[in-house]
Amino acid sequence: MNEDALIAALAEIVAPARSRVLLGIGDDAAVWQPSRSHRSVVTTDALVEGVHFDPSWMSWREIGARAFEANLSDIAAMGARPVLATIALGVPAGAATESFLELYRGIAASAARADCTVAGGDVTRTPVVTLCVTVIGEVRATSLKLRAGAKKGDAIVTTGKLGASRAGLCVLRGDVALEGERRDWALRAYRAPVARLAEGRWLGASTSVHAMMDISDGLSTDLARLCARSGVGAVVETLPVCHAAVDAAGALGVDPGTFALAGGEEYELLAAVDGRAYKHLAARFRARFGRELFRVGTFRAEDGIVLRGDDGLETPVARTGWDSLESQ
Amino acid sequence: MNEDALIAALAEIVAPARSRVLLGIGDDAAVWQPSRSHRSVVTTDALVEGVHFDPSWMSWREIGARAFEANLSDIAAMGARPVLATIALGVPAGAATESFLELYRGIAASAARADCTVAGGDVTRTPVVTLCVTVIGEVRATSLKLRAGAKKGDAIVTTGKLGASRAGLCVLRGDVALEGERRDWALRAYRAPVARLAEGRWLGASTSVHAMMDISDGLSTDLARLCARSGVGAVVETLPVCHAAVDAAGALGVDPGTFALAGGEEYELLAAVDGRAYKHLAARFRARFGRELFRVGTFRAEDGIVLRGDDGLETPVARTGWDSLESQ
Numbered sequence: 189m190n191e192d193a194l195i196a197a198l199a200e201i202v203a204p205a206r207s208r209v210l211l212g213i214g215d216d217a218a219v220w221q222p223s224r225s226h227r228s229v230v231t232t233d234a235l236v237e238g239v240h241f242d243p244s245w246m247s248w249r250e251i252g253a254r255a256f257e258a259n260l261s262d263i264a265a266m267g268a269r270p271v272l273a274t275i276a277l278g279v280p281a282g283a284a285t286e287s288f289l290e291l292y293r294g295i296a297a298s299a300a301r302a303d304c305t306v307a308g309g310d311v312t313r314t315p316v317v318t319l320c321v322t323v324i325g326e327v328r329a330t331s332l333k334l335r336a337g338a339k340k341g342d343a344i345v346t347t348g349k350l351g352a353s354r355a356g357l358c359v360l361r362g363d364v365a366l367e368g369e370r371r372d373w374a375l376r377a378y379r380a381p382v383a384r385l386a387e388g389r390w391l392g393a394s395t396s397v398h399a400m401m402d403i404s405d406g407l408s409t410d411l412a413r414l415c416a417r418s419g420v421g422a423v424v425e426t427l428p429v430c431h432a433a434v435d436a437a438g439a440l441g442v443d444p445g446t447f448a449l450a451g452g453e454e455y456e457l458l459a460a461v462d463g464r465a466y467k468h469l470a471a472r473f474r475a476r477f478g479r480e481l482f483r484v485g486t487f488r489a490e491d492g493i494v495l496r497g498d499d500g501l502e503t504p505v506a507r508t509g510w511d512s513l514e515s516q
Numbered sequence: 517m518n519e520d521a522l523i524a525a526l527a528e529i530v531a532p533a534r535s536r537v538l539l540g541i542g543d544d545a546a547v548w549q550p551s552r553s554h555r556s557v558v559t560t561d562a563l564v565e566g567v568h569f570d571p572s573w574m575s576w577r578e579i580g581a582r583a584f585e586a587n588l589s590d591i592a593a594m595g596a597r598p599v600l601a602t603i604a605l606g607v608p609a610g611a612a613t614e615s616f617l618e619l620y621r622g623i624a625a626s627a628a629r630a631d632c633t634v635a636g637g638d639v640t641r642t643p644v645v646t647l648c649v650t651v652i653g654e655v656r657a658t659s660l661k662l663r664a665g666a667k668k669g670d671a672i673v674t675t676g677k678l679g680a681s682r683a684g685l686c687v688l689r690g691d692v693a694l695e696g697e698r699r700d701w702a703l704r705a706y707r708a709p710v711a712r713l714a715e716g717r718w719l720g721a722s723t724s725v726h727a728m729m730d731i732s733d734g735l736s737t738d739l740a741r742l743c744a745r746s747g748v749g750a751v752v753e754t755l756p757v758c759h760a761a762v763d764a765a766g767a768l769g770v771d772p773g774t775f776a777l778a779g780g781e782e783y784e785l786l787a788a789v790d791g792r793a794y795k796h797l798a799a800r801f802r803a804r805f806g807r808e809l810f811r812v813g814t815f816r817a818e819d820g821i822v823l824r825g826d827d828g829l830e831t832p833v834a835r836t837g838w839d840s841l842e843s844q
Contacts, residue, residue: 192741210555215663215745216729217653218557222550230635232650233544234604234641265544276562276648307558314564320604320648322560325545335543350582401544413520417543 192306194285194311198277201292202306209272218307220272226326231262245360246379248287252294252319253380258404259323260302260383261455261491265402267332267392268327269385270304275321275380278314279328291319302385309381331392337399338418345466346456347387350407350428351433351447352377353454364439367434376434387477388457396465403458407484408449409507410458411493419458422491424505430480445495449505460487522613522639526605529620530634531592532626537600537633544637550599554654559590565645565798567704573688574707576615577582580622580647581708582681587710587733588630589783593730594662595720597713598632603649606642616704619647630713665727665787666746672812673794674784675715678735679761679775680705681782692761692767702760715805716785724793731786735812736777737835738786739821746788753832775824777833788815 211219222228235241237253243251254274263270275295278290300307304323356378358364359371366374384402391397399418403410407427415422427435433447461469466483473481485496494502539547550556563569563583570581584601591598603623607616627634634650684706686692687699694702713728720724727746731738735755743750757765761775789797794811801809813824822830 211662216590217557217596219555219557219594219655219660222556222819224552226550227547228549228550228556228652229545229598230602230650230652232602232604232636232648233638234606234640234642234646234648236606236640236646238643239641262544266547268545274560274650276556276560278564278646280561308560312562312564313567314646315566315643318562318564318606318642318646320560320562322558322602324556324558324652327547332547334539409754446549477778480675 191311194288195309197289198292198309201289202296209307218272218274218287220307222377223326224326227329227332229241229263229266229268229325229327230322231259232322233259233262234318235321246516248290249294250295250379250424252291253298255319255321256295256298256385257381257455258306258453259321260298260385261402261404263323263325264383264385264388265398265400265457266325266327267331267388268325269389270302270323270325272305273299273321273323274308275306275314275319276310278312278318280314280316283317298358302383327392329516331389333392333397333400333459335399335401335414338414338420338487339398340420340487340489341463341464342398342460342487343466344411344422344424344483344487345459345461346403346484347384348421348456348479349428349430349455350403350456351444351451353381353428354451355430355432355436358436358440363381364436366435369431370435372429374436377432377454381453383455384457390473390476391457391459394469396462396469398462399460401430401458403456404453406450406452407458408505412507414458414460415487415493418487420487422487422493423487423502424485424493425496426484429486519639522616523637526620526637526639527615529617530624537635539579539635544608546600546602549587550634551654553656555657555660557591557594557596557653557655558650559587560648560650561587562592562646562648562760575608576618577622577625578707580619581626581741581753582625583647583649584626585709585783586781587649587712588626588632588713589730589732591653592713592716593649593728594653594655595716595728596653596660597717598651598653600633601627601649601651602636602641603634603647604638606640606646608644611645622672630711655720659717660729661720661787663727663729666742666748666815667726668748668815668817669791670726670788670815670817671794672739672750673787673789674731674750674756674810674812675712675717676784677756677806677810678756678782678784679686679772679779680758681709682775683758683760683764684763686768692764694763698760698763701758702764705760705782709781711783712785718801718804719785719787722797724790724797725787726790727788729786731784732781734778734780735786736821736833740835741786742786743815743821746815748815750813750821751830752813752816752821752823754810754812757810786789
């Protein structure tokens with residue numbers, strides 16, 4: 189199959205363009221009509237076989253959806269909604285075309301869920317499968333949330349429990365053997381994460397939310413990034429660790445908290461919420477989404493991140509999360 | 517150097533954001549304010565070491581600029597101007613950091629020339645150097661030019677002579693030995709191509725231009741793509757081949773025309789111009805840019821592309837240009 193034929197086959201898989209996207213795959217560039225009252229946002233992520241995914245650990249469809257969700261999560265973290273996406277796919281010589289059609293079916297399913305048009309792309313020859321996804325979104329200026337903006341006294345919150353994705357990775361690596369529902373939960377968290385798009389837009393629209401980002405590289409790494417941008421420090425009091433991660437940590441003989449601090453690729457949102465508004469916002473969040481908005485701790489003026497035990501003792505938290513260049 | 521440190525070093529190299537770009541590198545996504553009266557366009561290209569470039573053939577700075585110009589060329593082909601860009605850089609373990617700083621200096625120089633802000637990016641670990649560039653631009657709805665739109669009777673035009681980049685590739689491969697100015701010209705065409713941004717916007721603004729694209733994969737391949745989108749065929753009468761390509765073809769004992777038909781990566785624009793307006797437009801183009809707008813032939817209703825000789829005989833033209841998946 190040559191380049192034009194493969195691009196045509198891939199274009200057929202992704203949904204037809206929505207009305208705001210005026211021109212999709214097949215020209216030099218994709219064209220859309222930006223919303224007049226909004227800001228535009230753009231994010232890019234590259235995923236590489238053997239580094240970010242292992243085709244023996246999940247299906248090609250899951251690999252495609254997962255790559256797309258990672259970018260949607262960045263859009264969610266800005267309080268924005270996705271509009272259109274472009275894909276650059278790198279294909280090794282001799283690889284089965286059906287794999288890439290499956291990968292695109294995963295992308296298409298994820299894009300359809302997010303009401304996002306896959307409007308352009310590039311196919312090229314690479315040594316291993318490489319997928320570079322770019323997603324463009326939009327957000328009202330008043331709903332845009334950055335990493336900068338957290339204030340001392342703000343509650344540190346997450347949109348869900350952490351550690352499931354890392355528990356799934358431990359299962360796939362053969363490090364631990366979970367069973368039943370918890371095994372399924374952990375594997376699904378790793379293989380089929382879902383970006384918190386609705387939650388991101390909802391939190392973005394609240395004036396009580398001062399800063400936001402997604403937790404893609406582990407809480408310790410990403411909280412340090414948010415603190416650095418905001419010029420504050422943080423006291424972590426409670427780590428919301430999911431049951432699967434507690435079990436996996438128990439089997440490995442490590443503190444369950446490490447699964448939250450040093451996890452990654454789970455795409456819950458991390459936000460700074462006005463301390464006085466937290467209880468009310470969490471109640472509204474529960475009513476809207478049927479889930480908890482977990483309070484992890486409190487931002488403070490002093491630099492650095494510490495874990496405060498029940499005894500009041502503070503232990504510095506090292507950055508132990510995923511670093512693309514060092515965590516190999 | 518860890519991920520955050522490398523991103524910070526790279527962010528320092530690229531120019532500070534222009535006023536319309538509200539947030540650059542360092543958050544989950546880049547943010548900009550789209551122009552109210554324009555359409556937005558986006559294009560993505562991936563470049564891979566050993567496939568699209570060879571670090572022994574050019575400097576890292578040239579590799580960066582070249583990758584960026586390839587995307588700018590797609591923006592030019594829509595009649596648009598670039599606004600902002602994101603970069604996903606894949607770095608092999610153990611590679612020298614200075615290489616990537618140089619690569620980014622090349623990107624920064626190209627972006628500055630184009631008045632385009634590098635506003636976001638991602639750094640990741642890859643087996644070989646991989647660079648995925650996404651450029652977002654904007655264009656007035658009335659200036660937007662697509663591949664579709666060419667009509668029978670339209671002149672087929674190019675913004676420059678063809679074949680220089682392929683001549684440069686032949687020199688680098690050791691297939692031919694050019695000398696002096698022609699050698700320099702060919703090598704510069706291959707190593708340091710420049711997207712026809714001003715020409716693209718100028719042609720886009722003309723109602724006599726019915727369709728446009730850039731010639732990145734060779735005239736035979738790209739003219740076939742434009743014909744397919746427009747539902748027309750083409751008669752090629754004259755191939756504008758540069759002196760360096762004529763010399764290289766002579767040394768190889770092949771028809772110089774093959775250097776234009778099967779070249780690639782030279783980024784001249786290919787356009788369909790109203791047949792009656794061509795002479796006037798070419799005179800204005802010469803006055804504005806000091807160069808020729810070459811007439812290659814004429815679009816016609818019958819499918820297929822033919823080369824018409826001085827004797828009036830027509831020979832079908834096969835697609836002999838670059839195909840990312842088959843031309844290895």
